[in-house]
Amino acid sequence: MALTLFLVRHAAHDRVADTLCGRMAGIGLGAAGRAQAAALAARLRGEAIAALHSSPLRRCLETAAPIGAALGLEPLAEDALAEIDFGEWTGLSFARLQEDPRWRHWNSARDEAAAPGGESMRAVQRRVLDWICAVQERQPEGRIALVSHGDVIKAAISHVLGLPLQGYERFDIAPASLTTLVLWKGGGKVLGLNEQPFAAKEAA
Secondary structure: OOEEEEEEEOOOOOOOOOEOOOOOOOOOOOHHHHHHHHHHHHHHOOOOOOEEEEOOOHHHHHHHHHHHHHHOOOOEEOHHHOOOOOHHHOOOEHHHHOOOHHHHHHHHOOOOOEOOOOOEHHHHHHHHHHHHHHHHHHOOOEEEEEEEOHHHHHHHHHHHHOOOHHHHHHOOOOOOOEEEEEEEOOEEEEEEEEEOHHHHHHHO
């Protein structure tokens, strides 16, 4: 028995390139993000997915909405899939963060570092893996989709690939990307990594 997980990173919002939004309220998709979400919905329509889960943050719920409509499913908000709690860094520009030595340490030592007043990536990995294990207990086989955030997805993938958390640097999880995992008791594998349906549609 094996569980197939479709891991979707939320589509783009207008501040994705310049601000560490973290858990800021009210960050929704921009026009480009809405088009990306529609492309994700078209890609997933034929995948016979039985359940759809999402981070409770607006940008993820707005990404999940067209996917849910295409699948005939109501997205279920899950706190375990939420973005990293970046504490006092939340809402700062990346330019300002580059001046903070703690930010540079965070990016060079993900196995041990934590955001000031927030979470470590180790804690993030633990919560998302605990959630996945609970899903496996309830449904050891089938097909489930989840919409979450880049580093949350990277934490899960690093575990499946046997990478240290600093291995997050070795692969990309772009906005509106799709990564597919197959998991079974005691193991798993990556079937697809960082697939970008919107980019493929534009190139066609």
